[in-house]
Amino acid sequence: MPATEFGATAPHSSDDLAEADRLMTICNSCRYCEGLCAVFPAMEMRRAFADGDLNYLANLCHGCGACYHDCQFSPPHEFNVNVPRSLSRVRAQSYASYAWPRALSSLFARNGLVVGLSLALAVAGFLIGFTFRDGRATLFGAHAGPGAFYDVMPHGAMVVIFGGAFLYALLALVMAARHFWQDIGEEPSGLADQRSLAQAMRDALALRYLDGGGLGCMNEDERPTDRRRFHHHLTFYGFLACFAATSVATLYHYLFGREAPYPIYDLPVLLGTLGGVGLVIGCAGLFAARWRREPAIADEERFGMDVAFIAMLFLTGASGLALLALRATVVMGIALALHLGVVFALFITMPYGKFVHGIYRFLALLRYAKERRNSG
Amino acid sequence: MIEKSANYDVLIVGGGNAAMCAAISARRAGARVLVLEAAPKFYRGGNTRHTRNMRCAHDAATAILTGPYTEAEFFDDLMRVTQGETDEALARHMIRESKAIPDWLVEQGVRWQPSLGGTLSLGRTNSFFLGGGRAMLNALYDTAERLGAEVAYDCEVVDLSIEDGMFLSATMARGKERLAVRATTLIAAAGGFEANLEWMKQYWGKTADNFLIRGTPYNRGSLLKLLLAKGVQEVGDPTQCHAVAIDARAPKFDGGIITRLDCVIFGIVVNKDARRFYDEGEDIWPKRYAIWGRLVAGQKDQIAFIVFDAASRELFMPSLYPPIEAKSLSELAARLELDSTAFEHTMREFNAAVRPGTFDHTILDDCRTEGLVPPKSHWARRIEQPPFFAYPVRPGITFTYLGTRVNKEARLIMRDGRPSANMFAAGEIMAGNVLGRGYAAGIGMTIGSVFGRIAGREAAAYARN
Structure with a gap:
């Protein structure tokens, strides 16, 4: 059976968004963290993660870090789940993309x-x-x-x-x-x-x-x-x-x-x-x-x-x-x-x-x- | 750092729930404690890192549990899942002790939450760890170390010195280093041997090559093997293991919970010859999910495919790996590398046998097949709405049943029937005393915490006398 990449529920405009999709797909099949904050319950209301969804989840994340230490799949695990960092990157990218005027992003x-x-x-x-x-x-x-x-x-x-x-x-x-x-x-x-x-x-x-x-x-x-x-x-x-x-x-x-x-x-x-x-x-x-x-x-x-x-x-x-x-x-x-x-x-x-x-x-x-x- | 000349009161081998409950309990009783964990720090805790809840008896609803779960009901459930293969007195003792465990764990820093989404069937019986099993472990390690228990990682015990049922010392290996550790008592809490494929092959032959192991590669059973070789009485069927059908694309080790697939009841399952081999709608899923690992293990090349159509696509939890998708059944057969003629024949035969009914996946509905062998007794709907989907599945091994015999004090029993003076066991390594076969969600953690706590207390009491 060929290995299948997981986590491409939607097309994405950047690698960081694609990575966030990959992570949300992993998290959505686990859900152990749903009591930690708002991000995971919000994620559970979805089955696919378009850019707008990920920007929403990224800005909902307060970066407390609990999900990283609680995760059985965080690095060095091969699934390499690092939600705080991934969402931080998406968040920063989103700040630039919403800047007004655009020229100053x-x-x-x-x-x-x-x-x-x-x-x-x-x-x-x-x-x-x-x-x-x-x-x-x-x-x-x-x-x-x-x-x-x-x-x-x-x-x-x-x-x-x-x-x-x-x-x-x-x-x-x-x-x-x-x-x-x-x-x-x-x-x-x-x-x-x-x-x-x-x-x-x-x-x-x-x-x-x-x-x-x-x-x-x-x-x-x-x-x-x-x-x-x-x-x-x-x-x-x-x-x-x-x-x-x-x-x-x-x-x-x-x-x-x-x-x-x-x-x-x-x-x-x-x-x-x-x-x-x-x-x-x-x-x-x-x-x-x-x-x-x-x-x-x-x-x-x-x-x-x-x-x-x-x-x-x-x-x-x-x-x-x-x-x-x-x-x-x-x-x-x-x-x-x-x-x-x-x-x-x-x-x-x-x-x-x-x-x-x-x-x-x-x-x-x-x-x-x-x-x-x-x-x- | 481990002191060569140190005189530890309690040596704990293992690093999961049972080991850490034992460490805390012994430390709180005043003993000097050393914990030897074979895994590196990240992978510490054996199967505990993949758990999420624990089953404890309680007489009334709590903040996180929706109703009472009496000792009697717990015992009935245990008898049902084990089909009576349990040490009744020990089981009743454990269930009684389980009542105090949730509060005791809170005192050790563990936090609870109501049952997770998609696990409503456990809302009354099982308490869930906030943040999952690794969060629970982190809390236990933090508490144990704050209390002064010493923990060493990457330390596998490779030899034991036992004389006449008395533990004398353990030899541990860390890289090339060998070190003998002396302690007044030993608590064995090092789990089963599910990740030891050579050992598995003794019972399963080459079939075991196609097994996927749901936990870490460190659950090798070395301590279990040593204890049994040195005169401890064994319990449980060595050939048996808990096996579920998991995504065949999962990694060989440590895929954990997320590789599981809960969609068997929505479709049909075919083997490499594109034939069905078991009733996919026999009973509600929580009661049947644990038989599919064994069923798939019995098929050619230990692989099978869950096939369903667009009508069922969103009826179950999203999966880690996307299902393999095709516009037609013949295309799906090609993707799965199955014989197209045989596959389409199986599908036609199944669809023709489906009787009309009212579909409801939450109950044993009246959607079934007629005249089909094997039948699909419930939730049988024609698979006809493209696109068509399939998940490849293989046996995913959770834990093994072979263990060491203990008494109510968690004391190891020697082959001659006498209890050891200074050796104890807790967790998966002795689970077979209570759980001779089958499984009920969260019971492994109950066994770990209850006997871990008892073993820690008893070992400390012995050491300090």
Whole structure:
């Protein structure tokens, strides 16, 4: 009997997708992992895996690693089942394929470099702008009290630059998300399913599937720990707190005419400090986890993208805290330029880096919640 | 690292469920424990790595079990599948002890889940390991090592020193290295000999060349052979093994669960002469799947083909390898390298014999053949809707029945009928005491955990006295 290759349930547009099909075919004939996360129950609802299905499953995967260590067919077994790495590759490929505008999809391939350059240029831009503004020695001038930041950089300029960067990032992310939603075979109306939305929210906010089926990630070896989820929580909620700090400050500015910097006991500073600390500790933890990830399941080609995003969030938190500490000194201008440069670079690279994982993960969870409800 | 001069209380040979339950149980009782696993770390655990559930008695439904499964019902099931070939007292003892096992395993880090998709028939009786057998093993190893049990891989025991029913030492081989390991007690938990094709050939002859082994190549039975050669009483029919029909394209070893095919009842099965040879619809599949390995072993070149049509294509779990597909029956015959005339004759004869009925694969339906030898008693539908499909199948060997006799303390019984003072056994190596023939899903794991736990406790008690 001639040996038959298994796992070609559909034609595929890349070798990584074909490999993911091969693995899902193996997993679908085993199903031992169905209690670990959402990927395997979603897989069981299918008998064949087209590219859209695989992109959906890949973005549903949180990369906890449990299925690799639980699998009796992982390498060195000849079936060579390595679901976390395969789905990571498909996932990264899908990020590039959904990028808007399409011409910028190649930014994913050298993401570390792109983010690094954006950061350097943005910081340099702010430093140079501050230095030469109105020909005054703005950068090292002593500034204190309300409106001190705006001595360095006018509020209007800040709003235009950051508002613009934010709106651009938002537009690019929405367009990319639309593309993903279509690719996995969903209709726009599917976004309006309230109960599924609520379920997806709960699953995303709790990182329900980053727990290896209950005890934690198997990131470094087969012994589970829940550290990765803890650090992701610190990072994510830290980011939200920073975002909230900025939003509150914006309200203060326009509604009450109160200008930054605010006293340290005031809400924007409290939220920002909390968020900054969360980002710094969370990102340090996530970086350590990424660094120590079991080589067999680590997707090394994506190391740059993963680390670049963690680094940007870390720097956002750290530079924000530095600004708080130094805001009454002569180096406030430099600290502000650094912080603004980091945040600007973070925003404009958002649609072309690891940040998008959150968007697609949430949409995949939404689809999974719908599928669960529909299958009774 | 193994210390040459160390004085281990308990030496455990093997590395699966039984061995690790024994290691944990002995360690918890304060014994110094060494585990010698013949396989490398990845393949550790013998057949346990391919398991997924365990059958334990319970008086009420639990979070993961849908209803009670009493000791009496468990015993009845055991009597039915073994046709009475069991040590009744030992079996009842095991079933009683099984009640505490699920909670005990949770304490050792094992996690449970409700029955997997496609196994609803086991939802009341069997608890499933979250993540499967390898996840269960990982938890047991982690716990055993945290408790201080020493584990060494790639260590096959090649000789035993036993005097008058007393274990003295074991010689282990690791690569070219030979090392004698002394210990106060021995627990044999090294499984059967299903992967030892030379041994299998003693009973099956050249037929065994066409067997596929569902577990790792390390289940060679070396310890079993040593024990039987050194005066331990044997139990179980040496010629018998658990064999199911698995995809003929599976690898020689360790294809595990995913090479199985659950579609016999949807079609017909023909041999190399394109003839049918057994009633494919005799009974519901869970009660019959384990006879097909033996049936196929009895056919020419130990190969057969499950043939079905488009109407049945999606009625069973997706398979690892796709079925061989053809637009016509003659084309299918060519693909399977079968005589086309004979194959089409078999198909015509079968289709003509099918009586009208209401098809329902979940019950013993009334779709059957009439005047056909052998008949197809249920689920018989004409195979006429192209495309046509076939899976080639061969015997897939799961485990062997030959073992060592033990008593309720898991103590080995010598050929003269006396129990050994310091040798114990657990798991597949002594399963034949309870399971003389047949099989019931998850019972191998029950035997492993129950007797592993007992053996660990008893060995530690002996060693510390």
